[in-house]
Amino acid sequence: MTLAALDAVRGSQAAPKVLYVGVILPLTGADAQGAELINDGVVLASEEANAKGGVAGYRIELAILDDATAAAGQYDPAQAAANARKLVANAGVVAVVGPEMNGSGKAMSPILSEADLATITPSSTNPDITDPRFAARYRPRGKAVYFRMCTTDAFQGPAMANYFAGKLKVRAVYVVDDSGPFGRRVADTFQKRAGEMGIKVLGRDRLDPKERDYTTVLMKVKGLSPDALYYGGLAQAATKLVKQAYDVSPKMIKAGSDGMIDGDVLQGAGFPAAEGWYVSTAAPHITEDPEAQSVVKRYITRFRKQPSDYAIAAYDAALVIFDAVERVAKSGKPVDRHTVRDAIQATRLKTVQGTVQFDENGDLVTKTVAIFRITHDMKYPVVDVLHQYKYIGVAPEH
Numbered sequence: 001m002t003l004a005a006l007d008a009v010r011g012s013q014a015a016p017k018v019l020y021v022g023v024i025l026p027l028t029g030a031d032a033q034g035a036e037l038i039n040d041g042v043v044l045a046s047e048e049a050n051a052k053g054g055v056a057g058y059r060i061e062l063a064i065l066d067d068a069t070a071a072a073g074q075y076d077p078a079q080a081a082a083n084a085r086k087l088v089a090n091a092g093v094v095a096v097v098g099p100e101m102n103g104s105g106k107a108m109s110p111i112l113s114e115a116d117l118a119t120i121t122p123s124s125t126n127p128d129i130t131d132p133r134f135a136a137r138y139r140p141r142g143k144a145v146y147f148r149m150c151t152t153d154a155f156q157g158p159a160m161a162n163y164f165a166g167k168l169k170v171r172a173v174y175v176v177d178d179s180g181p182f183g184r185r186v187a188d189t190f191q192k193r194a195g196e197m198g199i200k201v202l203g204r205d206r207l208d209p210k211e212r213d214y215t216t217v218l219m220k221v222k223g224l225s226p227d228a229l230y231y232g233g234l235a236q237a238a239t240k241l242v243k244q245a246y247d248v249s250p251k252m253i254k255a256g257s258d259g260m261i262d263g264d265v266l267q268g269a270g271f272p273a274a275e276g277w278y279v280s281t282a283a284p285h286i287t288e289d290p291e292a293q294s295v296v297k298r299y300i301t302r303f304r305k306q307p308s309d310y311a312i313a314a315y316d317a318a319l320v321i322f323d324a325v326e327r328v329a330k331s332g333k334p335v336d337r338h339t340v341r342d343a344i345q346a347t348r349l350k351t352v353q354g355t356v357q358f359d360e361n362g363d364l365v366t367k368t369v370a371i372f373r374i375t376h377d378m379k380y381p382v383v384d385v386l387h388q389y390k391y392i393g394v395a396p397e398h
Contacts, residue, residue: 045318056329080104157189159395178233187232239268263383
């Protein structure tokens with residue numbers, strides 16, 4: 001759906017038997033590669049639903065909005081907020097998929113709360129947004145509107161620290177982040193847990209994603225001789241960090257979080273620089289699960305590229321919305337954003353990634369963190385995230 005078409009229904013109900021689902025993702029800039037995979041997951045789910053006659057007799061239309069700006073070079077919370085207001089202003093929009101990034105989620109959530117418009121994020125992991133201690137800030141109307149298909153950084157950062165201590169026997173680590181809300185949070189939680197596990201944290205630095213050269217920081221790290229480097233952040237800084245860290249300390253253990261699972265990181269840093277990095281995802285590994293292969297194959301056929309785990313999570317997020325619409329329609333209640341939000345809250349649905357159920361705050365009941373290691377497979381394109389990130393297993397909880 002184009003922005004012009006979305007504007008055309010502003011302030012009015014959607015056309016009869018049509019429901020609109022918003023999508024807010026950073027489709028340009030440094031985060032575009034991963035965001036496009038996620039967007040395609042939603043597109044596939046909606047196309048398949050419409051091919052079967054729609055959802056409860058309604059045709060699904062997507063209102064896809066980009067929350068990246070040229071000025072930021074990546075996602076922009078201010079743009080995410082503007083996009084949320086645009087969707088809120090159109091009564092035909094009954095739910096949203098997104099955002100990808102935490103900063104956008106923080107900007108969107110209070111706006112969506114005021115309108116009782118639910119969103120389901122496949123990948124946003126900042127715990128504050130759904131923490132009841134911050135409800136006045138992020139859900140001023142009280143009800144949960146920010147639902148997740150993943151767990152949070154309260155689990156992702158510590159899980160990698162557990163892996164460092166238990167599996168890699170790391171004794172000392174240096175921590176860096178990319179200055180963004182996601183990077184700071186996941187690095188904070190990793191650092192705290194590392195200390196609890198007896199790993200000595202030798203220092204912490206904050207990188208500017210727009211800077212080109214991190215050599216000064218990396219030389220300082222090298223001088224301290226840690227066993228490992230941990231990075232919290234997204235692709236924009238990661239691409240340069242991966243390349244330069246290899247140049248300075250090629251044999252050091254290096255790890256990061258799901259912000260690094262991006263074909264642009266692999267292509268920008270290249271091999272052998274990217275080889276051996278450990279990364280986590282705040283969700284189960286889906287794309288190689290035998291039960292998911294039917295969806296994976298349909299995705300590849302439709303888009304000619306491999307899906308990421310978060311792309312499949314986005315596909316499942318759309319299924320959760322469609323299931324909510326079905327249940328509302330069967331109940332005889334009007335199908336609108338209020339009834340759909342309530343139905344999403346009550347979800348218990350078998351999806352590709354497993355049974356989806358949310359707690360009262362919108363968090364996924366199951367908490368799974370998966371660990372991968374970048375391992376160059378020359379049979380596949382460098383940007384192929386499915387084949388260049390080798391699944392290691394579920395991270396230890398303790």
